[in-house]
């Protein structure tokens with residue numbers, strides 16, 4: 001459940017009419033619901049309470065400091081993939097002992113910074129990375145917990161761009177590589193082989209692929225423990241799907257009901273790394289209609305947000321619900337629109353042939369389900385400043401990132417002297 005609702009033709013987020021925010025901060029703007037983020041976090045936490053799972057929010061889904069701070073305060077840890085995300089998490093007040101660090105390529109500096117920060121786990125994706133981490137730890141005279149990322153080779157039935165646990169994927173290591181490394185753990189005296197990590201993909205609607213992957217991971221853990229590896233943690237990754245359109249994803253409780261029985265009696269600390277599940281439906285993108293035009297038999301609604309603000313429809317053909325935020329849609333006739341941005345690319349669209357109440361220039365639209373992989377994947381393409389971000393809590397709203405300025409866009413650029 002999310003806390004966005006249409007009441008008498010106006011869209012509200014918690015106790016705030018979103019039109020008011022759009023008037024004050026302009027558009028395009030991302031708007032997040034504090035209550036929804038917490039609800040979603042708590043749903044998962046409650047479902048996995050029997051094993052006291054540590055929930056490490058995937059920062060890549062939404063890295064705004066205020067969003068991270070509110071989750072850190074609620075007790076969340078963080079799943080990071082870069083030094084930048086480490087900095088964000090620490091600045092937001094994260095407990096380093098609740099940070100896990102994945103990514104198939106980590107630089108020496110990134111590894112050093114994370115070791116020095118005292119993170120809980122590196123989720124290691126190759127033998128070479130293991131050697132790198134060992135070397136950094138040797139120099140720093142530190143001991144570090146690592147968990148090997150197993151590619152469990154299951155099909156998560158999701159978009160190929162966001163499936164990560166199949167044999168042909170670049171992520172993780174196959175069964176034999178993981179077991180060889182666990183056997184040779186003596187070669188890495190500064191590393192404690194305490195965990196196993198899996199993450200099979202994103203926007204996964206059913207429990208079966210998770211179950212299959214967890215079973216494989218547990219088999220690996222049993223083998224490793226028999227050989228004396230001190231594995232005390234299983235990280236199940238993220239990937240829980242949400243409703244964008246007509247999906248019927250498993251709930252957190254259903255997911256837990258399928259996974260928890262597998263973990264009984266294993267004495268494992270469980271980690272989850274959800275991103276989308278927590279923030280996806282906690283955020284919307286507000287945009288205004290700039291121009292309406294007809295071409296052939298098509299109607300275009302050209303809005304002031306573009307693919308640079310929200311790339312999911314262009315990149316994955318993703319469906320995002322669009323609702324008029326400031327009109328009584330019931331009273332207007334409906335028409336089909338291509339809702340497109342002003343960016344110079346044919347791929348710059350939010351919806352095609354979408355049935356909407358007749359639109360007029362100046363109408364405010366809300367693109368729903370934009371809280372995950374929205375702002376974090378945005379860019380400055382076409383020299384477009386990135387959008388403002390707003391957090392709503394109850395009947396108050398707070399600007400949590402000001403809209404970028406043109407000065408922001410050229411900061412750091414220099415004209416060399418030979419061109420002056």
Ligand code: LLP
Nearest residue numbers: 058102199202203238239273274275276373
């Ligand atoms: N853990 C790892 C190791 C991951 O790679 C990811 C996401 C997550 C956790 C969080 O997954 P989630 O719970 O949010 O599904 N940009 C794409 C999604 C890419 C996901 C990348 N990895 C999209 O907009 O759909």
